Amino acid sequence: MTPRELLKQFWGHDNFRPMQEEIITSVLNGKDVLALLPTGGGKSVCFQIPALAKEGICIVVSPLIALMKDQVENLKAKGIDAISIVSGMSRREVDLALDNCVYGYTKFLYLSPERLMSELVRERIRYMKVNLFAIDEAHCISQWGYDFRPPYLHIADMRELHPNVPVLALTATATATVKEDIREKLLFKPGSELYQQSFARRNISYVVQDTENKQRKLLDVAHGVKGSGIVYVRTRRETAEIAKFYNDNNIKADYYHAGLSADERAEKQEAWKNNRNRIIVATNAFGMGIDKPDVRFVIHNEMPDSLEAYYQEAGRGGRDEQKAYAVLLYNNTDRIKHQHRYEQNFPAVEEIKQVYHQLGNYCQVAYDAGEGASFDLDLADFCARFKLDALRTLNALKVLEQDEYVSFNESVYLPSRFRFEVLNEELYNFQIQNPAWDPFIKTLLRSYGGAFENYVPMKEFDVARRSGTSTQQVIEALKQLHGVGLLSYLPQTDKPQLTWLKPRQQIKNLYINKVDIDNRKAAYREKMEAVFAYAGHRRCRSQMLLTYFDEQNPPKCGVCDVCLDEKRRKNADEIGENITSEIVQALSVEAVTLDELIGHLKLGTEKEKIETIRGLLDAGKIKTDGERYYL
Incomplete structure (x- = not known):
């Protein structure tokens, strides 16, 4: 089928968005492509259609677990076989998923970058018939980017396994330095293509307000601009406080942050998307993959860490091409806070080593052991137990990630899953010999297909309702069947995950790259100063953003x-x-x-x-x- 026929069949559209067709054509011609498309510009279609048009499997690397899961669910809803492998999955689950990619009909394998460091994953990729490598959020591969993720550097290892397979790198924002770094680190071949839309968002009015009374301005915007909005804040505590402030002033609002359970986050997100709540007050955990077209304003209550982050978050407004406002509330106190955070972001080498040692004790990992093991990590409990500052500890974890000792995901939601570990005949014999278990096992068989081959997601509440028992009884029954080896039961997790990428080291053998830390510190300061300049200068806001992203002689927007x-x-x-x-x-x-x-x-x-x-x-x-x- 042609790309347009695939677009019509699976997405119901007759025409592509700007640049999508050109990107798809280049990929189908076997070229490496770097594509810069704005937030909401339809990046996923650019790799999904060429992958469907060719025989084989597309490997998608993304750091955004929630977005990966959304895309997998959307593809499955279209009848397209897709799976994701993320932190928190058992080795057996990963093993089965990779088998399906080698021997089955899976068209899309979504991987977090940390998974590329696993020898198990790399070895299986060798035997897959790969038709495309798609790298989402590709700016993460560059240490000059605003969200450097060292595991991205291992993507080049996949190219060695399949040297003739093209790479499509996608991102919404990148400076000239970062663009060059992406192509170099991904080993782009001669003749590669760059597609870049202008970063100009002509329907967005950028506004900076220097004010000591931010609450008054939060109300002014909500009263002055009709429609739904997002308010970005720095801390989880502020999300609840400002949502309450809006509600106390008769404006329906809710809050969102990564510390909420998956069900709570989904419920709050849906209520806002369906306009049951007008405003969502959130940390930067909110927004990735959220495609609500009619957001009329995005307010930043504090200065963001970089103009890249600001542009992405502000760009969640006005996706329907109608007028929208991006408002940054700013005062001199913000500058002082930002400077303080800058110092907190780069703990000393000895402090980082101490956090690493305490992580080993907390997870009860022996020296020279633990490689590939994942643990729930309650950061608040960890810091309280070892009397650590939470922010400095989080930044120490980031350095340990960057030096590839551990990986840390602030929140990974995996539903409960189970898989029968015996053949159908053996299960039937168990039911005959243990008639008390028969109704429960029949309920599982009727409710979930495919559980003999793969782990299948399940909801204990649904099984309880169908079997006339309580949820706790279902959980206990599953644990008992797990204990006798009849099935493998993995309860849901919604906690931050720490994965040991290497065996635990003695502190004396732990090498922390201070040169890298100093380079990142300099890059962070440069980005911080760019945000100060944007907030403080009286120049067209759009011009300043476009100049930052290396667009030559951009015109004034006329609406900031x-x-x-x-x-x-x-x-x-x-x-x-x-x-x-x-x-x-x-x-x-x-x-x-x-x-x-x-x-x-x-x-x-x-x-x-x-x-x-x-x-x-x-x-x-x-x-x-x-x-x-x-x-």
Whole structure:
């Protein structure tokens, strides 16, 4: 089938969005491609259609677990076989999933970058018939990018396994340095293509408001702009506080952060998407993969860490191409906070080593053991147990990730799963010999197909309802059947996951790359200063963003706060000149009183007329005897 036929069959669209077709054509021609498409620009279609058009499997690398799971579910809903392998899955689950990719009909394998470091995964990829490598959020491969993820550097290892398979790298934002770094690190071949839409979002009005009273501005925007909105804040505590503030002022709002359970997050997200709540107040955990077209405003209550992050988050407004506002609330306290965070972001080498040692004790991992093992990590409990500062500990974890000792996902939701570990005949014999178990096992068999071959997601509540028992009884029954080896039961997890990428090291053998830390520190400061400049300068906001992303001679947008202020001043100057001409014309005939003079003037408001008269008096261009005005 042609790309257009696939687009129509699976997505129901007759036409591609801008640049999608050109990107797809280049990939089908076997070329490596770097594609920069704005948030909401339809990046996933660019790799999904060429993968469907060719025989074999597409391997998709993405750091966004929630987005991977959404895309897998969407593909399955279209009848396309897709799976994802993320942290928290058991080795047996991973093994079965990879077998399906080698021997089955799976078209898409979604992997987190950390999984590429596993010898098990790499070895299985060798035997897959791969038709495309798709790298989402490709800026993560560059240490000059705003979200550097060292495991991305292992993507080049996959190219060695399948040297003739093209690579499609996708991102919404990248500077010239980052674009070059992406192509170099992904070993792009000669003749590769770059597709880049302008970063200009002409329907978004960028606004920066320097204010000490942010709460008043939060209300002003909500009252002044109709429709739904997102408010980004820095901490989880602020999400609840500001949502309550809106509700106390009769504006329906809810909050969202990564510390909520998966069910809570899904419920809050749906309520906002369906306009049951007008505003969602969230940390930056919210937004990836959220395609709500009618967001009318996005407010940042504090300065973001980089212009890349700001552009992506602000870009969640106005995806329907209608007018939207991106508002940054800013004051001098923000600069001080930002400087403090900068210092907190880069703990000392000895501090990082100590956190690593305490992680080993917390997870009870022996020295020279633990490689590939995943553990639930309650960061608050960990910090309380070892009397650590949470922010500095989180940043120490990031350094340990970057030096590839561990990987840490702040929240990984995996539903409960089970798989029968015996053949059908053996299960039947068990039911005959243990008639008390028969109704329960029949309920499982009727409710979930495919459980002899693969782990299948399940809901204990549904099984309880169908079997006339309680959820806790179902959980206990599954654990018992797991204990006798009849099935393998993996309860749901919704906790942060820590994975040991290498065996636990003695502290004396732990090498922390201080040069890399210093380089990242310099890059962070550069990005921080760019945000300060954006907030503090009186230049077209869109021009500043486009210049940052290396667009040459971008035009003024005409709709940001700076451009609108320029227009107002220009209009005020023009009105003043026209009122002056009217005054001179009136007074050249005769001297008149103030009321008579104002009555003669046809242009401007009363305030503008009086201000112009005062200005002319101060300049000595007209005179008054206290009663009448004359030249």
